[in-house]
Amino acid sequence: MDAIAAYLGKDRTEVRAANFIQPDEFPYDHGLLFQDGRPLIYDSGDFPASLEKLKALVDWDDFERIRDEARAEGRKVGIGIACYVEGTGVGPYEGGHVHVETSGKVKVSTGLTSQGQGHQTAFAQIVADELGVPFEDVEVVTGDTRRSPYSVGTFASRAAVMSGSAIALAARKTREKVLRIAADALETTPEDLEIVNGVVQVKGAPGSRIELGTIAVLSNPLRYAFDEASKAATQFVVGDPSKPPVAEDDEPGLEGRDYYSPPRSTFANGMHAVVVETDPDTAEITILRYAVVHDCGNLINPLIVEGQVHGGVAQGVGGALYERMAYNEHGQLENASFMDFLMPYVSEVPKRIEIDHLETPSPLNPLGLKGAGEAGVIPSAAVFASAIEDAEGFPITSMPISPSELFALRLHHEQKLQEGPHA
Incomplete structure (x- = not known):
């Protein structure tokens, strides 16, 4: 030139x-x-x-x-x-797993590993934005073969695109379940809810609210009250008594897993x-x-x-x-x-x-x-x-x-x- x-x-x-x-x-x-x-x-x-x-x-x-x-x-x-x-x-894929604990903390994992590129920070930011939780409440683990048995690796400037996208998709699945359970507990619809700083609340009516940790308890229909989150959850009634506690297309716990594979x-x-x-x-x-x-x-x-x-x-x-x-x-x-x-x-x-x-x-x-x-x-x-x-x-x-x-x-x-x- x-x-x-x-x-x-x-x-x-x-x-x-x-x-x-x-x-x-x-x-x-x-x-x-x-x-x-x-x-x-x-x-x-x-x-x-x-x-x-x-x-x-x-x-x-x-x-x-x-x-x-x-x-x-x-x-x-x-x-x-x-x-x-x-x-x-570059593909072919990466996976992500997001798990909300009864404490309200969020555990995130992905299969690829980090060599100091700031993956934990970036992935935590993605989940914090997607779930509406404080950044400091998100913990990220890379190279987790238990949560992500299938992975490709860190090379070719692919971590944010591949694992970042997979984690975002997993967080969106988790968010969808959060809003579904919260809507049942608050007797409203998921569309009327928002998540702000780890609390699900009715839009325009923040007095109707439920914490993310409490929703994690409600997502696992065991009748116990061993910790503060469980005690808080007992005030809510969730689910239709005429149906199984866990639907056929659902599973207990508040977590999401997904894979991203680019075109x-x-x-x-x-x-x-x-x-x-x-x-x-x-x-x-x-x-x-x-x-x-x-x-x-x-x-x-x-x-x-x-x-x-x-x-x-x-x-x-x-x-x-x-x-x-x-x-x-x-x-x-x-x-x-x-x-x-x-x-x-x-x-x-x-x-x-x-x-x-x-x-x-x-x-x-x-x-x-x-x-x-x-x-x-x-x-x-x-x-x-x-x-x-x-x-x-x-x-x-x-x-x-x-x-x-x-x-x-x-x-x-x-x-x-x-x-x-x-x-």
């Missing part, structure tokens, strides 16, 4: 904008198959809006003035941009921009600004998503400017320990990463989610190459790049200029 823009004498963002899939073209069918064996169809997005957000975030339209001022001071600065689309939410994968997207300075003497590369606009559909927890982006950017900095596997002519790895393998430290990662979100919900799942796992790392090599090219004035065709390699490219470029166009 940058080479095309240079050839046409156009702004790099203008060339990209001319080639974007437009918002009214979604869902966009590529006529190919994705890794899940399903059609490769982009489900949602607004690439022009993302580009405008990124340009504003990084002051793109004003950068030519900044570049000229830096050159007048003998400094080399450049700005780069890269766009990406990421397949996320196909979701596709997140985003754009990165970076401003770099290259030292005129040593060719050392310094990051001055880094900006990201990311669209992963509806956000459950923006802070968790931003943490994913931060970590990805740090990984991308390493992959673009520092980390590499070095082999000698005999195929022997020469930097197999951290004594020799160069990684970025906190001093090399941008101190501030400017992030903005665009939310175009996916129509493929009940929460409108798309994945976010690799959001920070996908375009890293391309965005740094774009910025270094802009600073130096010659193409960068291989990444990662070190100061010594950039210095050698400078010498080669200067030599070609001295030899002239016909050399």
